[in-house]
Amino acid sequence: MEILVNNINKHFGAFSALKNVDLTIRSGELIALLGPSGSGKTTLLRIIAGLDYADTGTVSFGGVDMAGTPLRERQIGFVFQHYALFKHMTVRENVSFGLSVLPRGKRPQKWLIADRADELLELVQLADLGDRYPHQLSGGQRQRVALARALAIEPKVLLLDEPFGALDAKVRKELRQWLRELHLQTGVTTIFVTHDQEEALELADRVVIMEKGTIAQVDTVDRVYEHPASPFVFDFMGSTNIIPASLHGRELYLDGKLVATLSGSILPGGAVDIYVRPGDLRATGEHSEGVEVMVKSVQRTGPLVRASVTLASNDQPLIVELPHLHHDVPRFREGSRLYLRLMQYSVFPSADRLASRDSVEKPTLIGRERVREALP
Amino acid sequence: MLVFAEALRNGLGTYVKAITDPDALSAIKLTLIAAGIAVPANLVFGVAAAWAIAKFEFRGKTFLTTLIDLPFSVSPVVAGLIYVLMFGASGWARPLLDTADIQIIFAVPGIVLATIFVTFPFIARELIPLMQQQGTDDEQAALSLGANGWQTFWYVTLPNVKWALLYGVLLCNARAMGEFGAVSVVSGHIRGQTNTMPLHVEILYNEYNFAASFAVASLLAGLALLTLALKSFLEARHGSELARSQKH
Amino acid sequence: MTSMPHSTLARTRGTAFAAARLRSRSALPCSGLGLIVLIPLAGVFFKAATLGPAEIWNIVSSERVLAALKLSFGTALLAALLNAVFGLLVAWVFVRYEFPGKRLFDAAIDLPFALPTAVAGIALTALYAGNGWIGSLLEPLGLKVAYTPLGIVVALTFIGLPFVVRTVEPVLRDAEKEFEEAAASLGARRWQTIWRVILPSILPSLLTGFALAFARGVGEYGSVIFIAGNIPFVSEIAPLLIVIRLEEFNYAAATTVAATMLVVSFAMLLVINVLQAWSNRHSIRHAPTAIKEK
Numbered sequence: 001m002e003i004l005v006n007n008i009n010k011h012f013g014a015f016s017a018l019k020n021v022d023l024t025i026r027s028g029e030l031i032a033l034l035g036p037s038g039s040g041k042t043t044l045l046r047i048i049a050g051l052d053y054a055d056t057g058t059v060s061f062g063g064v065d066m067a068g069t070p071l072r073e074r075q076i077g078f079v080f081q082h083y084a085l086f087k088h089m090t091v092r093e094n095v096s097f098g099l100s101v102l103p104r105g106k107r108p109q110k111w112l113i114a115d116r117a118d119e120l121l122e123l124v125q126l127a128d129l130g131d132r133y134p135h136q137l138s139g140g141q142r143q144r145v146a147l148a149r150a151l152a153i154e155p156k157v158l159l160l161d162e163p164f165g166a167l168d169a170k171v172r173k174e175l176r177q178w179l180r181e182l183h184l185q186t187g188v189t190t191i192f193v194t195h196d197q198e199e200a201l202e203l204a205d206r207v208v209i210m211e212k213g214t215i216a217q218v219d220t221v222d223r224v225y226e227h228p229a230s231p232f233v234f235d236f237m238g239s240t241n242i243i244p245a246s247l248h249g250r251e252l253y254l255d256g257k258l259v260a261t262l263s264g265s266i267l268p269g270g271a272v273d274i275y276v277r278p279g280d281l282r283a284t285g286e287h288s289e290g291v292e293v294m295v296k297s298v299q300r301t302g303p304l305v306r307a308s309v310t311l312a313s314n315d316q317p318l319i320v321e322l323p324h325l326h327h328d329v330p331r332f333r334e335g336s337r338l339y340l341r342l343m344q345y346s347v348f349p350s351a352d353r354l355a356s357r358d359s360v361e362k363p364t365l366i367g368r369e370r371v372r373e374a375l376p
Numbered sequence: 377m378l379v380f381a382e383a384l385r386n387g388l389g390t391y392v393k394a395i396t397d398p399d400a401l402s403a404i405k406l407t408l409i410a411a412g413i414a415v416p417a418n419l420v421f422g423v424a425a426a427w428a429i430a431k432f433e434f435r436g437k438t439f440l441t442t443l444i445d446l447p448f449s450v451s452p453v454v455a456g457l458i459y460v461l462m463f464g465a466s467g468w469a470r471p472l473l474d475t476a477d478i479q480i481i482f483a484v485p486g487i488v489l490a491t492i493f494v495t496f497p498f499i500a501r502e503l504i505p506l507m508q509q510q511g512t513d514d515e516q517a518a519l520s521l522g523a524n525g526w527q528t529f530w531y532v533t534l535p536n537v538k539w540a541l542l543y544g545v546l547l548c549n550a551r552a553m554g555e556f557g558a559v560s561v562v563s564g565h566i567r568g569q570t571n572t573m574p575l576h577v578e579i580l581y582n583e584y585n586f587a588a589s590f591a592v593a594s595l596l597a598g599l600a601l602l603t604l605a606l607k608s609f610l611e612a613r614h615g616s617e618l619a620r621s622q623k624h
Numbered sequence: 625m626t627s628m629p630h631s632t633l634a635r636t637r638g639t640a641f642a643a644a645r646l647r648s649r650s651a652l653p654c655s656g657l658g659l660i661v662l663i664p665l666a667g668v669f670f671k672a673a674t675l676g677p678a679e680i681w682n683i684v685s686s687e688r689v690l691a692a693l694k695l696s697f698g699t700a701l702l703a704a705l706l707n708a709v710f711g712l713l714v715a716w717v718f719v720r721y722e723f724p725g726k727r728l729f730d731a732a733i734d735l736p737f738a739l740p741t742a743v744a745g746i747a748l749t750a751l752y753a754g755n756g757w758i759g760s761l762l763e764p765l766g767l768k769v770a771y772t773p774l775g776i777v778v779a780l781t782f783i784g785l786p787f788v789v790r791t792v793e794p795v796l797r798d799a800e801k802e803f804e805e806a807a808a809s810l811g812a813r814r815w816q817t818i819w820r821v822i823l824p825s826i827l828p829s830l831l832t833g834f835a836l837a838f839a840r841g842v843g844e845y846g847s848v849i850f851i852a853g854n855i856p857f858v859s860e861i862a863p864l865l866i867v868i869r870l871e872e873f874n875y876a877a878a879t880t881v882a883a884t885m886l887v888v889s890f891a892m893l894l895v896i897n898v899l900q901a902w903s904n905r906h907s908i909r910h911a912p913t914a915i916k917e918k
Contacts, residue, residue: 051805072809072813077809078805080805082802087825088827098810098812101807102811450886451845451863451885453882457668458882460870461668461671547738554740557844557863578850589746593740600735600740600743604735607734607738608730
């Protein structure tokens with residue numbers, strides 16, 4: 001079922017929760033609405049479901065405008081953040097609920113409903129727990145019951161609001177994988193809300209990144225990571241080093257030294273910020289290839305070695321991350337001086353420049369460079 | 377309000393006269409005394425009981441909880457009766473009291489005891505749900521920082537529940553001043569001596585002195601309205617804290 | 625579960641302290657309670673027991689006592705039923721709707737709690753008497769309220785309403801909108817949601833409120849005696865009969881009636897506690913427990 005969201009606006013009092021949101025979701029897709037709290041992602045999900053109404057704009061399923069269709073007729077499987085399992089019903093009764101409230105004409109016979117419920121419990125691997133009450137289950141089990149209950153009505157669209165938010169890390173990981181497999185089996189168009197970028201990257205075909213009620217970027221998982229459309233997206237997707245630099249034509253100067261010549265179309269020159277991930281910095285012996293830094297401290301965290309360094313020119317702190325077996329690791333010793341090479345980075349107009357100008361201007365990507373690392 | 381309308385039916389003069397009548401004044405005084413003793417007594421009992429029930433596990437806890445609720449479901453008349461049985465003319469404690477020359481039934485101590493009994497649950501019931509909800513984390517933090525039990529209670533537990541406590545005291549006080557059934561049984565209805573305000577209302581009413589009866593009643597109704605106003609105010613100001621303790 | 629060594633230590637230490645103080649502290653409320661509540665109550669039964677079964681039966685089965693008990697329990701039951709229905713409606717309106725004057729109305733619900741029963745009694749009587757504001761409207765319809773059993777029901781309904789409202793209200797508020805939304809998303813119509821999702825989840829609290837109102841109604845004295853008229857066999861309630869017997873210094877009869885009422889009250893209490901335990905079992909908080917569990 002293809003979902004079309006067209007020019008949605010939503011206000012809560014004076015607060016503008018969604019601003020001119022457009023979104024197309026393809027049939028059978030597993031898509032994540034990702035953003036910090038207050039970015040409007042849950043509001044968007046609830047509007048798609050019909051739990052909330054937009055001030056303006058339309059939502060259509062398979063080309064049919066849903067404006068006149070109430071929630072109970074939309075055939076939506078909605079999984080609530082806290083599951084909202086009916087406490088006075090057993091697991092099986094919860095799962096059968098959707099079928100047992102169908103109008104008499106369409107309602108399957110009792111034994112058919114029971115069979116269907118057992119089938120679904122099998123699917124969510126809870127076949128033996130049908131007679132338990134929700135409070136007798138663990139968080140992960142409740143989550144799966146909620147999912148089975150939503151799937152029972154054979155929804156055209158499955159919507160999940162922070163589905164793993166209330167679970168501990170290990171259970172969350174297991175359930176993610178399981179949900180991914182379930183989606184492959186059922187093929188239902190699925191939208192889920194999360195604030196955890198790792199979860200979005202691991203699960204989703206495409207990611208919708210939201211910022212203050214607008215969509216900052218819609219792209220495949222790889223594209224969002226590799227080509228963040230704005231400093232906000234870059235920053236939200238992982239840890240970030242920001243290095244001030246300047247751009248003259250295509251030439252990128254750092255600390256007065258030419259570090260790269262950007263490719264691409266004509267670029268606005270002036271003050272820029274280089275955004276680079278801690279893992280995309282490498283030590284180099286060559287003075288000409290990198291920026292000079294001082295190593296302040298080195299720390300091992302699990303499989304990674306994390307070094308805190310400062311730029312020699314202006315003492316600005318940076319973080320460098322390396323796999324702990326990397327051949328560069330011995331070069332990072334406290335107090336040592338070395339040169340860092342930027343393997344992969346994005347260049348945006350500098351924050352100061354944006355602040356001084358009309359703040360409406362979007363901080364779009366100026367350029368993106370990737371340096372192939374020579375094998376040792 | 378009807379009570380006020382009835383009270384003022386015969387004019388302000390009658391109203392003032394009814395209230396400043398010596399018997400009425402002594403009833404007011406006695407009511408204040410009874411509430412003045414019963415409320416602090418229940419404050420101590422209620423806080424201690426709520427603390428024990430909410431913060432600790434021990435055998436007989438369910439039993440204690442049931443006991444606290446007991447006065448809610450025992451008829452006030454029965455509550456009064458048990459004191460008469462105990463301290464009355466043929467009561468078990470009688471010989472003891474006679475030697476000490478203490479009069480309890482048909483006297484002030486009986487009224488106070490009956491009032492304490494009837495108002496016992498109010499404070500504890502107000503505190504228990506809140507204290508249970510707050511759990512023992514704060515207390516354990518205080519203990520781990522070296523506070524002793526009393527300090528923990530005084531600086532951590534009590535401030536956490538102060539508004540609910542005030543709320544409980546309000547309700548307790550309203551009930552203490554308005555209690556009728558239990559007090560009626562133990563008081564003996566001696567005018568000017570063992571008559572509380574609600575009892576005075578009854579006597580005047582039964583004498584068909586309606587205006588005076590409603591005049592005294594209006595004072596009690598005023599107290600009730602004041603209690604409700606304070607309660608609403610507390611709920612508005614400290615709603616989140618009181619929300620959990622809504623059950624009476 | 626990630627319990628660090630030091631927090632485990634603090635926990636054990638805390639419990640040890642708690643246990644140590646527990647013994648000394650719990651003695652206080654226990655002894656206070658014992659003195660004021662328990663001993664006298666036991667006394668009622670002792671006193672009643674000294675009478676011997678035949679005499680007890682004589683007193684309880686006397687027509688006047690039976691009539692009084694029947695009246696007390698009958699009117700209390702009727703009033704509690706009325707309260708269950710109206711209390712639920714009022715609680716529903718409070719939780720779900722916003723309207724002007726809501727705060728005032730909310731405070732008014734608690735009026736029977738705060739208003740002394742004697743004051744409530746004379747006020748209700750004045751309202752419902754033949755020449756009262758409401759009574760004068762009902763009289764032409766052939767409906768006499770004051771000085772009849774109907775008056776008792778009116779008084780007990782007034783007294784008991786807040787019990788139901790205040791017991792149901794928090795549970796109803798707790799039954800988050802999410803449950804209704806979940807039901808609707810699964811295709812349930814409005815009445816199906818109410819009948820199958822909301823009502824079952826508040827049933828325990830509704831029963832509790834009903835039991836509380838009933839227990840209060842059975843024992844209520846102050847508000848009833850003014851409006852009832854107190855005619856033996858017709859509108860004389862059991863608590864009043866106790867008072868009458870006491871004033872006749874017939875302690876044996878008073879005690880027996882009281883003991884009979886107490887037995888019923890204890891039974892009610894037991895039911896209330898069982899219901900509350902049941903409703904607690906079914907209202908486990910979702911999120912916090914889910915985090916802790918594996």
